[in-house]
Amino acid sequence: MWPDDRHPRAHALLAAAYAQPVLRRLLPVNSHFNLWFATSVEEPWKFRVGHVRCPDEDGLYGVRRRGEPVARTETPEEAAALVVAALPAGLGPVVTSPGG
Template sequence: MAEETLLERTWREIVDRLPGARRGEPAVIAAAYAEPRLRALFPFPSHGALTFHRNTEFPWSNDLPFIVGDVQACTVYAPLHASKRVLGESLTPQEAAALVVAHLPDNCGPAFEGPWPRRGNLTD
């Protein structure tokens, strides 16, 4: 059996709500995990938001859409540098996850282990 990667372990710990794992809205976590393209990214729940990153260690990529909300209603936000900040609101967790997937760059994922490279070092 192959050894679990940091990405796989992080998702498992968050989904299973294991002690020591970051906490997020369970419905949002489950909806994101159900999307294969999001499951290939590093999840980071914090302060009511679920962000996704192309890497597994700080500093984070911070260049992907993210979800804020709960089982009642979610909002999907574009990355901070985008001109249009809100991509969708009053969404179910499943709709929010699908909207994030729809706005991912084509060359996005899977997340690599390590910190995000500085802008001048990106090759994609």
């Protein structure tokens, strides 16, 4: 993180996700401080998996599924654990052949 980082809670979500080996195998997508994961770098919105994590305004971390709240946690590590627990078994990156 840069010394003048204005968004330490968003970075904390990324760090907590990186600490989870299964999440390191996926593509992290961060948009508007929301963090979600995909199994492909090509059109990641089509290969979105699991829950979305976001820092809430009141200091908690929200976990959502299709826009609906699933849980609120006190730490980003707890939010990451919820995301991992909800992933399908055997999940890994989607491998596409060259040219399609």
